[in-house]
Amino acid sequence: MSFFGFGQSVDVDILLNDADSRRRAEHKTEDGKKDKYFLFYDGETVSGKVSLALKNPNKRLEHQGIKVEFIGQIELYYDRGNHHEFVSLVKDLARPGEVTQSQAFDFEFTHVEKPYESYTGQNVKLRYFLRATISRRLNDVVKEMDIVVHTLSTYPELNSSIKMEVGIEDCLHIEFEYNKSKYHLKDVIVGKIYFLLVRIKIKHMEIDIIKRETTGTGPNVYHENDTIAKYEIMDGAPVRGESIPIRLFLAGYELTPTMRDINKKFSVRYYLNLVLIDDEERRYFKQQEVVLWRKGDIVRKSMSHQAAIASQRFEGTTPLGEARTPGPLSDSGNRQ
Amino acid sequence: MSDTAVADTRRLNSKPQDLTDAYGPPSNFLEIDIFNPQTVGVGRARFTTYEVRMRTNLPIFKLKESCVRRRYSDFEWLKNELERDSKIVVPPLPGKALKRQLPFRGDEGIFEESFIEERRQGLEQFINKIAGHPLAQNERCLHMFLQEEAIDRNYVPGKVHALASHCVSGCAAAKLPVVSLPST
Numbered sequence: 340m341s342f343f344g345f346g347q348s349v350d351v352d353i354l355l356n357d358a359d360s361r362r363r364a365e366h367k368t369e370d371g372k373k374d375k376y377f378l379f380y381d382g383e384t385v386s387g388k389v390s391l392a393l394k395n396p397n398k399r400l401e402h403q404g405i406k407v408e409f410i411g412q413i414e415l416y417y418d419r420g421n422h423h424e425f426v427s428l429v430k431d432l433a434r435p436g437e438v439t440q441s442q443a444f445d446f447e448f449t450h451v452e453k454p455y456e457s458y459t460g461q462n463v464k465l466r467y468f469l470r471a472t473i474s475r476r477l478n479d480v481v482k483e484m485d486i487v488v489h490t491l492s493t494y495p496e497l498n499s500s501i502k503m504e505v506g507i508e509d510c511l512h513i514e515f516e517y518n519k520s521k522y523h524l525k526d527v528i529v530g531k532i533y534f535l536l537v538r539i540k541i542k543h544m545e546i547d548i549i550k551r552e553t554t555g556t557g558p559n560v561y562h563e564n565d566t567i568a569k570y571e572i573m574d575g576a577p578v579r580g581e582s583i584p585i586r587l588f589l590a591g592y593e594l595t596p597t598m599r600d601i602n603k604k605f606s607v608r609y610y611l612n613l614v615l616i617d618d619e620e621r622r623y624f625k626q627q628e629v630v631l632w633r634k635g636d637i638v639r640k641s642m643s644h645q646a647a648i649a650s651q652r653f654e655g656t657t658p659l660g661e662a663r664t665p666g667p668l669s670d671s672g673n674r675q
Numbered sequence: 676m677s678d679t680a681v682a683d684t685r686r687l688n689s690k691p692q693d694l695t696d697a698y699g700p701p702s703n704f705l706e707i708d709i710f711n712p713q714t715v716g717v718g719r720a721r722f723t724t725y726e727v728r729m730r731t732n733l734p735i736f737k738l739k740e741s742c743v744r745r746r747y748s749d750f751e752w753l754k755n756e757l758e759r760d761s762k763i764v765v766p767p768l769p770g771k772a773l774k775r776q777l778p779f780r781g782d783e784g785i786f787e788e789s790f791i792e793e794r795r796q797g798l799e800q801f802i803n804k805i806a807g808h809p810l811a812q813n814e815r816c817l818h819m820f821l822q823e824e825a826i827d828r829n830y831v832p833g834k835v836h837a838l839a840s841h842c843v844s845g846c847a848a849a850k851l852p853v854v855s856l857p858s859t
Contacts, residue, residue: 481812510809516687527683527684531686533690538733576701578697581697582689
């Protein structure tokens with residue numbers, strides 16, 4: 340949250356109407372710190388007040404207008420000057436005039452479209468925020484409040500397993516299998532590696548989760564690879580016919596959903612990298628993309644009705660079985 | 676269908692391993708020993724040769740056992756051939772020890788026992804690293820070095836292919852890229 344302007348005679352604050360009931364989510368800032376922000380979903384209304392507190396109650400505040408904006412923007416770190424705003428809503432709160440005493444202005448942005456998930460990466464940032472501006476002749480007073488947006492999906496209709504035979508002719512043939520191709524962020528990767536031919540001396544085998552952030556277009560495409568996890572699945576030398584199981588819990592790692600070509604500006608994709616290392620430190624690897632998606636949590640009793648609707652707005656296909664968002668739980672723990 | 680709190684983490688079904696595979700000899704047996712250094716010749720024309728004995732069950736090698744005599748310059752030849760023709764990062768050889776070849780030394784120079792032992796160890800490490808590399812195994816020069824009586828320096832460089840009988844049938848194997856890390 341930034342606070343611009345010098346020699347303030349007024350304190351500006353943005354407060355949400357449902358601040359007590361709305362959940363907060365942790366989100367990493369650009370410098371790696373983790374902070375909590377109010378969590379919103381696509382379609383939810385953003386309503387609250389902009390409160391002005393005069394520092395000196397006797398001094399009047401002259402201004403050229405007071406407004407509040409809801410902004411969703413993409414910021415490429417190598418091009419900081421240009422913010423790409425994909426959502427921009429504005430509400431005028433006051434016409435040019437004077438503020439003689441501390442007061443609050445109500446605002447409401449109804450059913451705001453928030454098509455993308457908040458993301459802070461290595462070379463790009465996508466953020467949503469409210470910005471209250473008191474326009475003045477010399478310098479404006481600006482107050483920003485960041486929020487975090489999550490995009491939810493439902494269980495995909497088609498989620499085939501990944502099964503492939505790879506290797507080096509006459510040296511190493513393996514068949515690897517992962518139980519799904521699309522995993523939610525708290526899912527478990529269950530799989531196996533089957534050795535068909537082993538003519539090299541393998542020392543150990545691991546699975547890495549790699550995040551690839553792609554920014555730029557055309558000739559200026561830039562990929563930033565980051566190894567999120569390294570997980571050893573085998574220690575020792577296997578022989579033909581051996582099957583090594585894989586069980587990797589994703590909840591332990593900092594992951595985001597797969598993001599494809601967001602507003603044509605960036606992508607975030609995830610890959611599983613299976614790596615075998617032989618006794619001379621030579622590495623043999625096979626990379627395979629997996630799609631990550633965010634599953635909606637079970638709706639709590641206190642969650643607003645609007646948020647319940649919002650969490651039903653899914654990307655992709657219709658859910659299997661009954662509706663994904665269950666009603667409130669009764670005391671006995673059964674669904675009503 | 677209720678939302679299960681615990682994911683299904685049961686293992687995937689797999690074929691039970693054949694007992695002959697489980698308890699049989701591994702298919703990756705490859706051992707190369709360098710021993711028995713012998714200095715031949717007299718005076719200035721002396722040089723040391725080492726016995727290079729290889730035992731393997733890898734089908735790419737024609738002989739399952741071989742024993743040849745090689746000198747340091749033969750190893751240098753092999754290193755140069757591989758650096759030129761193959762895509763691998765060739766590990767380093769033990770040093771050339773030019774200082775030891777200068778006159779007026781107090782000791783035996785390059786025929787000093789401790790030096791020969793040091794060199795023997797370095798050559799053994801070198802040849803084992805190379806012979807185990809899948810890309811080096813395709814090079815004619817390596818096979819000639821390990822399994823032919825003499826090195827023909829006028830040979831035609833080329834690739835060696837494994838015998839077809841050992842191919843896994845029906846295998847649509849995609850090549851795993853081989854990335855060789857620089858030797859640590």
